[in-house]
Amino acid sequence: MDMHNKFIDINEVEMMFHTKKGSFHALRDINLTVQKGEFITLIGHSGCGKSTLLNLIAGLLKPSDGLLLCANREIAGPSPERSVVFQNHSLLPWLTCYENIFLGVERVFGATENRTQLRDRTRAALALVGLTAAESKRPNEISGGMKQRVGIARALAMEPKVLLMDEPFGALDALTRAHLQDELLKIVAKTESTVVMVTHDVDEAVLLSDRIVMMTNGPAATIGEILEVKLARPRERVALAQDARYSEYRTAVLEFLYRKQAHPAREAA
Numbered sequence: 001m002d003m004h005n006k007f008i009d010i011n012e013v014e015m016m017f018h019t020k021k022g023s024f025h026a027l028r029d030i031n032l033t034v035q036k037g038e039f040i041t042l043i044g045h046s047g048c049g050k051s052t053l054l055n056l057i058a059g060l061l062k063p064s065d066g067l068l069l070c071a072n073r074e075i076a077g078p079s080p081e082r083s084v085v086f087q088n089h090s091l092l093p094w095l096t097c098y099e100n101i102f103l104g105v106e107r108v109f110g111a112t113e114n115r116t117q118l119r120d121r122t123r124a125a126l127a128l129v130g131l132t133a134a135e136s137k138r139p140n141e142i143s144g145g146m147k148q149r150v151g152i153a154r155a156l157a158m159e160p161k162v163l164l165m166d167e168p169f170g171a172l173d174a175l176t177r178a179h180l181q182d183e184l185l186k187i188v189a190k191t192e193s194t195v196v197m198v199t200h201d202v203d204e205a206v207l208l209s210d211r212i213v214m215m216t217n218g219p220a221a222t223i224g225e226i227l228e229v230k231l232a233r234p235r236e237r238v239a240l241a242q243d244a245r246y247s248e249y250r251t252a253v254l255e256f257l258y259r260k261q262a263h264p265a266r267e268a269a
């Protein structure tokens, strides 16, 4: 039970970047625990350090101070147990959808499973995101939304303990985005995944999250407030649009972003 309560455990994390121009204090005093099966979104103004925090959980960055744990073990580097989906899909252009996913599957399970098992895992992942028919197409032959679905399938096929997503739908048009949010909700319900996702989109945050982690502005950004979204699942966007509680959650996030953390005109300085 205890492990479930603190599946990801972030303790007193600080992040400084050292550049030629000097040091930049990006994150301070970050404390957060994520439970198994929980869906967390990180929201905040541009440059506040959302990607930095996600990359720390991914193990792509090391904290300047503090400790990050996943399933009671220190996060010491990247691992397929914490797979990442980026905004720009990062598929290999010369491989088909099938091959892009197979590559990840082989990396994780290649040493312990035979070709048939690896193939079955790849096909199951393609089916999960509804792309069976596109398996032999290359990334330049499919739409942006389909590419993101392949990215999600590739991440999920590695059976990660945690799925980390950095604005996975940020580059998509509104309708495709809505469609993929709905699909992601179904997939996460089916796989019982633990997800940490960076977003700029308030509606996306409310629709998907169990908790919304709202970050203050940088430099030295930290967690300002955490909003628990107690809307029952499965969630259905059309019904929620008329739900008074949905509007309250939405307003609470907007209030935080545009009143409490109204963005200082740093660009103008």
Ligand SMILES: Nc1ncnc2c1ncn2[C@@H]1O[C@H](COP(=O)(O)OP(=O)(O)OP(=O)(O)O)[C@@H](O)[C@H]1O
Residues within 6 Å of the ligand: 017, 018, 019, 024, 026, 044, 045, 046, 047, 048, 049, 050, 051, 052, 053, 218
């Ligand atoms: N490698 C780095 N070296 C120096 N500074 C960095 C580095 N990476 C990020 N930063 C700085 O840290 C701060 C946080 O960046 P980060 O990309 O995490 O913000 P973000 O909230 O994800 O932004 P956005 O919403 O615009 O993607 C920014 O001021 C950025 O310039």
